[in-house]
Amino acid sequence: MTLIKQLVISRGDLENKLRNLLGKPIFLIEMDGFALPCGCSGMTINTRGLQVDDLEIFEEHILKYLDDIAQSLEIDSSFIFARLIPGTSEIASLNLRILCNNCYMDFARGTGKQPRPDIYILRFNRKQ
Ligand SMILES: [Zn+2]
Numbered sequence: 001m002t003l004i005k006q007l008v009i010s011r012g013d014l015e016n017k018l019r020n021l022l023g024k025p026i027f028l029i030e031m032d033g034f035a036l037p038c039g040c041s042g043m044t045i046n047t048r049g050l051q052v053d054d055l056e057i058f059e060e061h062i063l064k065y066l067d068d069i070a071q072s073l074e075i076d077s078s079f080i081f082a083r084l085i086p087g088t089s090e091i092a093s094l095n096l097r098i099l100c101n102n103c104y105m106d107f108a109r110g111t112g113k114q115p116r117p118d119i120y121i122l123r124f125n126r127k128q
Contacts (some may be wrong), residue, residue: 003073007031010069014045017065021058025049033073039100043075050091052120055082062094063122070096078125079107084118091120 011031027048070077
């Protein structure tokens, strides 16, 4: 299967799972693969209707769903975070990011779930 076809399936599948899990309308308005000049790469899922509370309460389930997507797209899932709309508890996107060495060092310096007000970390596996 091509990457794009896999994205189409994963987007619809995750949207249904989140709606069933949370019992409210969640919209995954766009799902993208990305590659940055620094060397980071990964996947961004832009969301509407998802709140920080939802992540806190259902973190285990949501991580499992994102792990399934990572597996189907054959991408590493050691760093997963949500981006918040600044000043709100609204989630703007869910992100799986394969960090370059510089960005890894930046994130490794931070502590806790919210090293920055616009970032909520679901998983950050430190390198051994
Ligand atoms: Zn980077």
